[in-house]
Amino acid sequence: MEFTAGGRLEVRMTQADVGKRVSVRYVTQSSEAGAKFTDAVGVLTSWDSGVLLITRRTGESVRIAESALVAGKVVPAAPARRRGPAASFEELARVTARAWEPVESEPLGEWTLRAAAGFTRRANSVLPLGDPGLPLDEALARVREWYAKRDLPAYVQTATGAEGTQELLCAELERRGWRSEVSAEVRVGGLAPVGDLDADVSSVRLSRSLEESWLHRYNRSGVPGPHVLSVLSSGPSVWFASVPGTGDIPAAIGRCVVDGRWAGFMAVEVDPAQRRRGLASAVMTALARQALDEGASAAWLQVENDNEGARALYEGMGFAVHHHYHHYRAAEG
Secondary structure, eight states, rough: OOOOTTTOOEEEEEGGGGGGGEEEEEEEEEEGGGOOOEHHHEEEEEETEEEEEEETTTTTEEEEGGGEEEEEEOOOOSOOOOOSOOHHHHHHHHHHHSSSSEEEEEEEEEEEEEEETOOSGGSSSSSEOOOSOOOOHHHHHHHHHHHHHHTOEEEEEEEETTTOOOOHHHHHHHHHEEEEEEEEEEEEEHHHHHTTOOOOOTOOOSSSSSSHHHHHTTTTTEEEEHOOOHHTTOEEEEEEEEESSSSSSSSSEEEEEEETTTEEOOOOOOOETTSSSHHHHHHHHHHHHHHHTTTTOOEEEEETTTTHHHHHHHHHHOEEEEEEEEEOOOOOO
């Protein structure tokens, strides 16, 4: 990381650069004990009262005292991506939303309020793609009211880490007491390499219908009411995969939504007793081949940050992180 100009370290940014991506170096230990430095790269989300707030790609916020700055500069809005299909954040956000549609929705300016009787945060959170048409405090008050009428907590789904993502909105929510509960990666990759995996797909069954046996393996549905069935069946072209297991419960399942050039993989789950047999790969390979037949060429999926096993699997399939998303919950009261 190079900060020097003519051999000198310089702070070449100001408060006017809030909202831009920056790279800074700062002191983390006083000079009396021996100065130590560290670096931070992210979006400069505020610079108030002598304190900078930088939001990293992952959504983590770093607070830095202005007096601790050693060097800093504005850097390009997003690093070049070396692998995976090209896609803007907004394109992916709309594609992923169409693959997991709520039971009811309502516009608030360019925001979309979504609800599905509490089934998953994704289907019960605001998708803020643009301007709500109101000052932020008024918009958030409307959000709280809308969800309170449905006896649901108020969530806003935000994203960080790519050009056009919402680091500034994350910082504004945190200032107002909203807290991030769950963070996940949105990964993208080529679809053909998934379809070309050397996986035994002979036992994988594909269906357009959401069957009761599939739901027995899906660990998020609880009692599958109509709201659950509605969300899982939503999307332009939906496919369900299953591998027979013991009794009526499949050994493995998966879901894929084909939407133009994109194929989205969700709900890939394997019986814990059947893991490390290649069943997840077989499910995804079978779904990928079906999506390729429908003309898709790119793939996406979402995986929570703490799911190390799934992240390793998808990394091996060629999926790279495109951006991170977070669900911010309103503070009580």
